[in-house]
Amino acid sequence: MTVTEPDTTVFDDLESAVRTYCRRFPAVFTRASGHRMWDEEGREYTDFLSGAGALNYGHNPPAVRGAVVDYLLADGPVHGLDLHTTAKAAFLRRLRDVVLRPRGLDYRVQFTGPTGTNAVEAAFKTARRVTGRTDVIAFTGGFHGLSLGALAASATSFKRGAAGVPLGHVTRMPYEGYAGDGVDTVDYLTRMLDDPGSGVDLPAAIVVETVQGEGGLAVASAEWLRRLARAARERGIPLIVDDIQAGCGRTGTFFSFEEAGIVPDLVCLSKSISGYGLPMALVLVRPELDQLGPGEHSGTFRGNNLAFVAAAACLDFWADPRFAEGVRRNAAELDALLTGLAARFTDLGCVPRGRGMIRGLAFTDEALADRVSRAAFDRGLLVETSGARGQVLKIMPPIVTGAAELALGVATLADAIASAARQPAREAAPEPAPDTAPEPAQRAAQEEGHK
Known part of the structure; x- marks a missing residue:
């Protein structure tokens, strides 16, 4: 296939140098299906x-596109802050009936700002409020977003270096396999937590990806995840699963942690939860941990009703x-x-x-x-x-x-x-x-x- 250079003058002249994907894929796209x-x-x-x-x-999956177009043509409210809307109600019902109840999961749904990093920030705030503790344990190779709290938990030095300020309140631990086959990294973690001489304080939360999408596609085994969840539970540490990239069916089940049979305390979802490329993010929170007060984590675009419509239509797929x-x-x-x-x-x-x-x-x-x-x-x-x-x-x-x-x-x-x-x-x-x-x-x- 011969690729000729597209006319990108307007992008080169006006768009910030921070752009990335268009450098790797220098085409001007007009249609997708x-x-x-x-x-x-x-x-x-x-x-x-x-x-x-x-x-x-x-x-543009046809069923989802049709639902979005119908909603627009009916003058459905698109922006809604956190007001009640029929679109939000329909999504919540589908999430409950198609995803949560069949899996025996009892979660409250916190709608955050429309990006994954905002969901991670909300999860960290919740864990810190509940426990009264400050630090978060994150893993080598992890990526949780680019806002400062989530970036502190992310591992890549290039991304961290852009912060321009110190990134603290995170303790880094080795992911499964990071230190070689002979090192049990859950055992290492628990020894550090239980030893009063280790210098590692009891954290507010542990955050983990079951598959490190930006960390070279490292995978946590089901047994490793079960042991990690048990270690967190025994020490009263909320476990956060960042399922932003690996969730919504990407691993073959709706949640990537289903194979391990664990129930995280908080689950971060974004990316394909809307299923149509429409910005949307949320945190699933165990009811007893839902302790942030009204407005303590807010955002103008946490009520993207088009995303709710698309998300509900995508959940219809999972009903079969x-x-x-x-x-x-x-x-x-x-x-x-x-x-x-x-x-x-x-x-x-x-x-x-x-x-x-x-x-x-x-x-x-x-x-x-x-x-x-x-x-x-x-x-x-x-x-x-x-x-x-x-x-x-x-x-x-x-x-x-x-x-x-x-x-x-x-x-x-x-x-x-x-x-x-x-x-x-x-x-x-x-x-x-x-x-x-x-x-x-x-x-x-x-x-x-x-x-």
């Missing part, structure tokens, strides 16, 4: 990016057990395809990571993932990188992508890997202009999914 996008030249792209996890159901079965079939198909692909590139040290439909490929040469991503774009496939050094290729097709479409995308990816492996690193991408783009190493780290 399902797992496909088209640019202004009519070129078609397979989307294995899914809005960094915000488009689990693909672009066949939908979840289809997602699991798609995940199994993707796993088989990536396993076969990795076997073709053993000379590159190609190893699959992740689980469900949030996957990655790691290589011996940590610079290869960046080259593969760019080569894939040249061939009409959108796929990004993950990890503090951008060292893992991140593969996130919509969870509704079927076997034939997955096979086509992975075949394109295989061709991109073969091409990138032959390409010298110095030719991977043109050097950016000094005043408009970060250095290559920074750029690779910068182009992770944002909350």
